[in-house]
Amino acid sequence: MSTSTQVSGSALNGVDALQLGHIKHIEQLSKLPRGDWSGMHSIAPGQGDDLGGYRFQLAYGAYALALAHRHRLPNAPAMFESTFNRLIEKLLEPEVWMYWRDVGRGGAPFNAHLSDRLFEQWDPVVRDNIMYSAYVQSMAAMYNVLFDDDRYTKPGALSFRYWSFFWGGEPKSFEYDQNSLTELLYWKMVENGYLGIACEPNCIFQICNQPAIIGFRMHDLVTGGNVADDVVEGYRRAYADFGRLGDDGHYNMMVLEDSKVVIPNRGNPWVDAWCGALMNTWNTEFVREHYPRQVADFLVEESDGTLSVKVEPASFGDIVIDTDTNDFGWVAAWASEMGDRPTLEGLLAHADRHMKPTWHDGALHYPRNDEKFDQDGHWVRMAPLTGNALLGYARLNVEDGMWGLYNRPWDRSHFSEPLIVGRTDNVDITRAVFDRESRALNFTVARRVGEGAADAFIEIDNVGDFVLEEEDGAAAPAVARCEESRLRLQVPPTSTNMRLSVAGWEPSS
Structure with a gap:
């Protein structure tokens, strides 16, 4: 799959007031x-x-x-x-x-017959419950991709803990990280023949397995793996037998894990929309x-x-x-x-x-x-x-x-571009896009309404030798500090369009 280096029209325009809101x-x-x-x-x-x-x-x-x-x-x-x-x-x-402690025991219409085999489960990701675990995994991996920060790959970085003085017994602690959770979910997919992982016991929703696939892809982007491709290929094969759509042309809602009975969507907009969007x-x-x-x-x-x-x-x-x-x-x-x-x-x-x-x-x-x-x-x-x-x-x-x-996804050199990596809480950034051809970061900053005269700064990384100017040619605001490759810039009282030119920038691999 290709990586992105081209500036899109949406990035050139930034965000409007509603989007910022x-x-x-x-x-x-x-x-x-x-x-x-x-x-x-x-x-x-x-x-x-x-x-x-x-x-x-x-x-x-x-x-x-x-x-x-x-x-x-x-x-x-x-x-x-x-x-x-x-x-x-x-x-x-x-x-x-913590809902999983009870939901995981079943007793609902589609899993009541399994209740004698299910038990209280405090660990919210070890069995079923893809409606939660997929979001933990995909958000951690997405954070890694977007911010080039692997903090959630550290052992125990994704941990689930609970203890009460009044009930529940011994303290509960279940330690995972981006890598171990990805591996757990992948092998659960394999065990189920790639049909998916259940949400509630016995209930495999098409919808809730889409975030897991997205999470596998995000993880692959930072590891160089191909877990997502493997899962997608298996998923296609599995649903060739069941059909992704019902007779009415709408997405089938779920498959019962034990009987392999397909439950169709009976006129619910959320089923089609949620599934299709992902x-x-x-x-x-x-x-x-x-x-x-x-x-x-x-x-x-x-x-x-x-x-x-x-x-x-x-x-x-x-x-x-x-x-x-x-x-x-x-x-x-x-x-x-x-x-x-x-x-x-x-x-x-x-x-x-x-x-x-x-x-x-x-x-x-x-x-x-x-x-x-x-x-x-x-x-x-x-x-x-x-x-x-x-x-x-x-x-x-x-x-x-x-x-x-x-x-x-962005190519690796995106993270060597000038990036606005810091801001005080009273600053909004409504446009920030780097033009590789002109080697210029074009951005718009403003102090938040009602924040008064408090100091307002942004910090821009990967700067090097630079020329800073307002886009209308006016003098640039004061630069509070420039250390090594990071620029600390005071934000004017009113919304300001600015251009930071870095003539020596070259894409990194």
Whole structure:
């Protein structure tokens, strides 16, 4: 697979105010104190019952940042790295994964017959539960790829720990790292004939194995391996027997591990959208072939010209399940990956008009709303996964954004380019792209609104001999310090477009 050296149009334009607002909201969530999940609680009674639980909000917030960094702000890791790292740390907190102690015992409709063989399992990645383990693995490897930082390959870097004075027995500690977790998941794939790893016991969802494939690819990018290719080849063979699509042309939802019975998708937008948005990374021709007809079955044209999504109540038999499946958010994310601008813009227009976009300290999100329709009949329900992460993901993504992250990673010389690697908390970077032909870093910086006269700096690495100027020819701001190859630059009070020319730069191998 090729690597990317060409500057894209999305990078030349950077991020607009709405996109920046989403980035800052994800940053704010990452900074919540340990044990504080404010704004992230959904209508579901627990994390094991929740299709929009903490793990998904953290993961798709991180994926959104990955897309923004790769495609919109490639030379500003300072806007993303610390936030991404904090999201991984939060993903390891016990509130996120302890549901598995109970869910792993089964007792649900598709695994009740296995309950006498299942047992309490505290280790959240050792058996099944790919709906969690794949995100730990893929986020760690993605961090390694994007920031050239292998901290999660160190022994014990991905560890799950819990102890209570009041219950649970001895302290629990399960130590993994990027390498050992990748190996564990790979061999579980092999053991299952590449059909996938179960989420809940006996339930192998197509959707939840896509992040694992993405994680294998990210790991391969830093190790030179070919685990992802091996898994994809095996996955194709396995699903040749079962079919990725049902008779109605929609993605089959899951396969029961013991009986190999296929459970189809019965009109749920989230099943097709979630699967298609991620499967596009390695199976783009197939995904694109079926997308137009699939998405057409789910869209609702509103009277005001916006678009919404058909949502059927979740049910099992005669039981209606009041839960959040995040259909609206998943279809928006899917449309963004497909480059379907009319659909994406129609959905975002609906969200902006009817779903109470909320700004706080420069950050944008859509707050939870459990009501389904407003007095005019417009769909207004908003779940935390959609409002905190998926609409930001959709707005920050570009056509084939995840495909590009998977298939066209940066070459090694990207990390020798001038990179904005540090910033004070009162600074926003809305454009940062290096033009190799002119050997110039073009960037836009601004102090955050309301931050006053506090010192505001950025740090640029890989500088060497340089010429710094504003793009309109005005004098450059003061350089506080330049040591070796790192430049510390004071940020002006107003948004400023700047150019840093480094005549001696040459690509490294």
